Amino acid sequence: MSVKLHAWGRIATADVVALIPRDSASASLPTHAYLPVGNNRSYGDSAMPAGTAILTRDLSRILDFNADSGLLRAEAGVLLSDVIAHVTPRGWFLPVTPGTQFVTLGGALANDVHGKNHHRAGSFGCHVRAFELIRSDGARLLCSPQSNAGLYAATIGGMGLTGLVTWIELALKPTPTPDVIEETIRFPTLGRFFTLSAESDATHEYSVAWIDSSARGAALGRGLFMRANHADAPAAQRQGLRLALPFTPPLSLMNGASIGLFNAAQFALAKEGERRRGYAQFFYPLDGIGGWNKAYGPRGFHQHQSVLPLPAAEQAIAEMLNALHEAGIHSFISVLKIFGRQASPGLLSFPREGATLALDLPNHGEATLRLLSRLDQITLRAGGAVNPYKDSRLPREVFEASFPALAQMQPWLDPLAASQFSRRVGFTHHPNSTILAAE
Numbered sequence: 001m002s003v004k005l006h007a008w009g010r011i012a013t014a015d016v017v018a019l020i021p022r023d024s025a026s027a028s029l030p031t032h033a034y035l036p037v038g039n040n041r042s043y044g045d046s047a048m049p050a051g052t053a054i055l056t057r058d059l060s061r062i063l064d065f066n067a068d069s070g071l072l073r074a075e076a077g078v079l080l081s082d083v084i085a086h087v088t089p090r091g092w093f094l095p096v097t098p099g100t101q102f103v104t105l106g107g108a109l110a111n112d113v114h115g116k117n118h119h120r121a122g123s124f125g126c127h128v129r130a131f132e133l134i135r136s137d138g139a140r141l142l143c144s145p146q147s148n149a150g151l152y153a154a155t156i157g158g159m160g161l162t163g164l165v166t167w168i169e170l171a172l173k174p175t176p177t178p179d180v181i182e183e184t185i186r187f188p189t190l191g192r193f194f195t196l197s198a199e200s201d202a203t204h205e206y207s208v209a210w211i212d213s214s215a216r217g218a219a220l221g222r223g224l225f226m227r228a229n230h231a232d233a234p235a236a237q238r239q240g241l242r243l244a245l246p247f248t249p250p251l252s253l254m255n256g257a258s259i260g261l262f263n264a265a266q267f268a269l270a271k272e273g274e275r276r277r278g279y280a281q282f283f284y285p286l287d288g289i290g291g292w293n294k295a296y297g298p299r300g301f302h303q304h305q306s307v308l309p310l311p312a313a314e315q316a317i318a319e320m321l322n323a324l325h326e327a328g329i330h331s332f333i334s335v336l337k338i339f340g341r342q343a344s345p346g347l348l349s350f351p352r353e354g355a356t357l358a359l360d361l362p363n364h365g366e367a368t369l370r371l372l373s374r375l376d377q378i379t380l381r382a383g384g385a386v387n388p389y390k391d392s393r394l395p396r397e398v399f400e401a402s403f404p405a406l407a408q409m410q411p412w413l414d415p416l417a418a419s420q421f422s423r424r425v426g427f428t429h430h431p432n433s434t435i436l437a438a439e
């Protein structure tokens, strides 16, 4: 079967042959180049196969759930939304969740995704107890910190390049309700964001800030700080309003004027104070607008996500926001948050201690590429790193500078696993490196 895949940023696409394993027990890999594919919620070309796509969405069974210990074993194509539906009635929730619930367990593991509680819980990989990995030589390996520990570390955050994960064992977190009590606070300067974050670390499990990218001068970096804890008890079930963009408009709806107006209005109209929020409203606000990525029009958009060591972060973020103004390219959604100290078991994990800034930038061709390159340079000068699963152009030298453990990945890369990203930056298995099928 042939399929056309689109990355979430709608810049990278792939016309490929697809294999669809029906269950984890019978899954196998082809004898030529392949890449596992989850639910295509990655923005860039790291999730676009340079070979056969192994579409994992039919690996959709929850295999075991212990409601006493909160240990879940499920196939890799199960969506986080399915996990939530299965476990929240029994008092459990995801230990870490990204800003969309429509990602698979396999995709969450392979990108070692992070959430609004990184300062407390680390990344997704910190909660993965074990998984099964199929390699292109046919080996089926149980990977955990105790068994095949090298492949365990290389696969968490390994962007699908170590093989196919068929099932995952995940430790969930207990909570009486997934809903939260959220507090919104307007902050006038970047400096105030850092104070609020430091104050909230001990008191709030979740925190995140939205930056008004239209602000400049003395108001540069102003925004809204949201912090939250789970509520004490469940409320009556609410049905959220779900809007959808059914088609890709011929032109981008995200131009400088509309983005500027949206940002300024968000800042001015936001309601400060505490309120109860349904979990979907708090964790997944963008899921409420189906297909919102199509609003950027046929040229799509890039996300630039950096993480910056704290001492250099405030100045580097101000430089980046000024770079946007100078380029005349505005970020529709700009998210700032603090990553905590908890290290991931993943060799290639993106989250590390510091401040992380994510900017959604419409694709205006060369002008946007020049801006992205400038953002890379500001990030690297500050001693930071750029996230490889958020755009389709990250150059090899920025990737190398961002991941000091890159060389340690070499023995674990599957010789046949290949994405457009891995081919583009030359991050592929080297024939002279030892293939360690089992430890």
Ligand SMILES: Cc1cc2nc3c(=O)[nH]c(=O)nc-3n(C[C@H](O)[C@H](O)[C@H](O)COP(=O)(O)OP(=O)(O)OC[C@H]3O[C@@H](n4cnc5c(N)ncnc54)[C@H](O)[C@@H]3O)c2cc1C
Residues within 6 Å of the ligand: 008, 035, 036, 037, 038, 039, 040, 041, 042, 043, 046, 047, 056, 076, 077, 097, 098, 099, 100, 102, 103, 104, 105, 106, 107, 108, 110, 111, 112, 113, 114, 115, 158, 159, 160, 161, 163, 164, 165, 166, 286, 287, 389
């Ligand atoms: C609205 C929105 C908000 C987001 N917010 C966040 C956020 O807060 N934090 C964050 O970290 N990310 C965030 N993301 C990005 C998203 O969470 C990740 O890109 C995630 O990995 C996508 O998972 P997926 O199931 O769609 O997998 P895909 O995008 O299809 O694939 C992701 C990677 O996983 C690999 N893979 C998939 N399945 C398997 C498998 N079974 N075995 C081996 N490898 C596999 C693929 O090869 C690929 O490299 C967001 C994305 C969106 C659209």
